[in-house]
Amino acid sequence: MTDSSRAIVWFRHDLRLSDNPALAHAARHHDQVLALYCLDEESAGAWTPGGASRWWLHHSLAALAATLDEKGVPLVLRRGPAERVVPELAEQEAVAAVYWNRRYYAWGVAADKAIKRMLGETGITAESFNGTLLREPWETRTGHGAPYRVYTPFWRAYQAAGTPAEPQRRPARVTGLVRPPASDRLADWGLLPTGPDWAGGLRAAWTPGEDAARRRLHAFLDDRIGTYARDRNRPDIDATSFLSPHLHFGEIGPRQIWHAVLAHEQAHGGRSKGSETFLKELVWREFSHNLLFYFPGIFEAPIDRRFEDFPWRQDADALKAWQRGRTGYPVVDAGMRQLWETGWMHNRVRMVVASFLVKHLLLPWQRGEAWFWDTLVDADHANNASSWQWVAGCGADAAPFFRIFNPMTQGEKFDPDGAYVRKWVPELKELPTKWIHAPWTATPQTLEEAGIRLGETYPHPIVDHAAARARALDAFDRIKRGASG
Numbered sequence: 001m002t003d004s005s006r007a008i009v010w011f012r013h014d015l016r017l018s019d020n021p022a023l024a025h026a027a028r029h030h031d032q033v034l035a036l037y038c039l040d041e042e043s044a045g046a047w048t049p050g051g052a053s054r055w056w057l058h059h060s061l062a063a064l065a066a067t068l069d070e071k072g073v074p075l076v077l078r079r080g081p082a083e084r085v086v087p088e089l090a091e092q093e094a095v096a097a098v099y100w101n102r103r104y105y106a107w108g109v110a111a112d113k114a115i116k117r118m119l120g121e122t123g124i125t126a127e128s129f130n131g132t133l134l135r136e137p138w139e140t141r142t143g144h145g146a147p148y149r150v151y152t153p154f155w156r157a158y159q160a161a162g163t164p165a166e167p168q169r170r171p172a173r174v175t176g177l178v179r180p181p182a183s184d185r186l187a188d189w190g191l192l193p194t195g196p197d198w199a200g201g202l203r204a205a206w207t208p209g210e211d212a213a214r215r216r217l218h219a220f221l222d223d224r225i226g227t228y229a230r231d232r233n234r235p236d237i238d239a240t241s242f243l244s245p246h247l248h249f250g251e252i253g254p255r256q257i258w259h260a261v262l263a264h265e266q267a268h269g270g271r272s273k274g275s276e277t278f279l280k281e282l283v284w285r286e287f288s289h290n291l292l293f294y295f296p297g298i299f300e301a302p303i304d305r306r307f308e309d310f311p312w313r314q315d316a317d318a319l320k321a322w323q324r325g326r327t328g329y330p331v332v333d334a335g336m337r338q339l340w341e342t343g344w345m346h347n348r349v350r351m352v353v354a355s356f357l358v359k360h361l362l363l364p365w366q367r368g369e370a371w372f373w374d375t376l377v378d379a380d381h382a383n384n385a386s387s388w389q390w391v392a393g394c395g396a397d398a399a400p401f402f403r404i405f406n407p408m409t410q411g412e413k414f415d416p417d418g419a420y421v422r423k424w425v426p427e428l429k430e431l432p433t434k435w436i437h438a439p440w441t442a443t444p445q446t447l448e449e450a451g452i453r454l455g456e457t458y459p460h461p462i463v464d465h466a467a468a469r470a471r472a473l474d475a476f477d478r479i480k481r482g483a484s485g
């Protein structure tokens, strides 16, 4: 027998109380709410959260538990396959309903469908909501009813559909179960690194949790949205919102951000170039989720099937040099070290380092995707896979493969004073700006004065730019010829 006064809210990528439709619904319709988080490492296989994400998850769950606690609702933690844990707990606690906000990657969708079916068979209601996106993927289709594969018409369709729904308030009242079930101890899950404390840089850079997410948003609106359009490509300036990990873990939702931007515009004379550009980036996130939903193999398989035959190289030393920020190309190395230290990298630099791996080193984009998955605090099912495919030229609406970023000119253009390189590659700190993005072109005397010994204190370039470029174009020509032959 189920008890109609009791329901489970199953938290996943929505670790917040405000604008949480599943929680709001449960609070409105049930007297007692069981808040559940299930750590399911088995269903995700290789895409279980990486090291940096696990660090974030630990702290985000601690923050969520503390906020729920203030309302008298304990967060119950369980570990194991969700398809076993959720139905078992629902039955054991005799709840009438289980609510959650949807996810969009294949194994999540499959598990949710199976759980819905299992719950239904035992007379328990299962209902899902949209807590992650401005609009569901199936709400935005082309005139022929197909999913969009190109961003610009997708953005136009979003604009034509009008203002996204308003965010929901956090429930004024939620009550926990009178006798809640036992919970795992968060500390026992081992989400935090053991051994050397590599998380020091993460701690210094970030505060996970709903309150911190809200503070980030308001700091961005107060200080940076006005200059966002001009400066967002500059890695040497803190010009962007830094909301990506908060969005990934659902500590803040896109509707909250969208409406906060609208309120800001209203108070500051209407739409500006900065706010428009920022909203467009939020819609890139929606576009990526759209691709993830309609191309469920996006993690491993290129959307453009010609790339299945691409002659990728295998080179463990080159991969290691890239991962460690020791390629000899300063802007690439700065980005990879920023990533290792803080779990985040500037978007422009992500494009440069990704292009470097795929085109200069001819290593498979999946290797880079996996490294980002392990090291990014914002490692995201939709954004990571679709961005890697975009850079590699094999995704939907991707940058063409033959457009190869030149790391020197990218550095000169977007880090004009070399401040970004000097911060993350301190061994080049004393090099005058003229050579900071290509130290091998400096005279021996300049290098000596800057305290640099190429090959010792800083590597020689791992590949020659012009030769690597020619090799990549040749490889691309081969798959093009293969496709047309």
Ligand code: FAD
Binding pocket: 232, 240, 241, 242, 243, 244, 245, 247, 248, 281, 282, 284, 285, 286, 288, 345, 346, 347, 348, 350, 351, 354, 372, 376, 378, 379, 380, 381, 383, 384, 385, 387, 388, 391
């Ligand atoms: P802002 O510029 O302030 O943008 C606001 C929000 O818009 C971001 O938080 C993000 O949710 C969204 N957004 C911005 N740019 C993009 C984009 N190009 N594609 C999709 N959404 C975007 N982003 C992730 O969130 N997780 C990832 O795993 C991820 N992997 C990437 C891998 C590669 C190779 C590349 C080139 C980009 C990747 N991005 C990823 C996209 C982008 O780099 C980050 O979203 C952005 O740098 C986050 O910083 P921010 O929050 O300050 O962004």
